[in-house]
Amino acid sequence: MLFSGLRLHASFLLAIAAAxxxxxxxxxxxxxxxxxxxGSNMRALDVQGTNTRRLxxxxxxxxxxxAGLAGITEVxxxxxxxxAGVIAGYGYSGIIVAILGQLHPLGVVVASVLxxxxxxxxxxxxxxxxVPSALIYAIQAILLLFFLAGWAACNFRLRRVGRA
Known part of the structure; x- marks a missing residue:
């Protein structure tokens, strides 16, 4: 344990080092x-001559x-x-954390702490x-939806094409 009274342990430092x-x-x-x-275009890598199977x-x-390191530190x-069932659902949470962190390792650290x-x-x-535990999954989904809506609003501009 890193601090008394908290469940924060040395694996947190290991996770930051891995990130x-x-x-x-x-x-x-x-x-x-x-x-x-x-991630952008696998076909272009094939044409370039990169061994995509090896990649x-x-x-x-x-x-x-x-993932094995995360499981070991959890156990x-x-x-x-x-x-049994200790890490159930971590895959879905990991996808949401990766999206909130914008697929950047340091952003993922911040999103995972959140x-x-x-x-x-x-x-x-x-x-x-x-309160039922399912409420937390609803809060996670709402966070993801608001993040994606904000991202879409910042990256796309809606305009009127013509008048009917």
């Missing part, structure tokens, strides 16, 4: 360039290693044993007030 390494990988290496290009395999291995840092606080607050709220 920094991913940031360096994506910004400063040829592999990172290929990964970002694959997909590398991305799967790196993301699997990061050894929070619960101290493997329990969602971690939201989930921990939801547990306390459920214990104290008896």
């Amino acid at each position: 920094d390494l991913v940031h360096i990988l994506l910004r400063r290496t040829p592999l990172g360039y290929e990964i970002k290009a694959a 997909i395999l590398v991305v799967l291995l790196v993301s699997g290693a990061l 050894y840092g929070v619960h101290y044993r493997l329990k 969602f971690g606080a939201l989930l921990n607050g939801a547990t306390l709220m459920q214990i104290k007030t008896g």
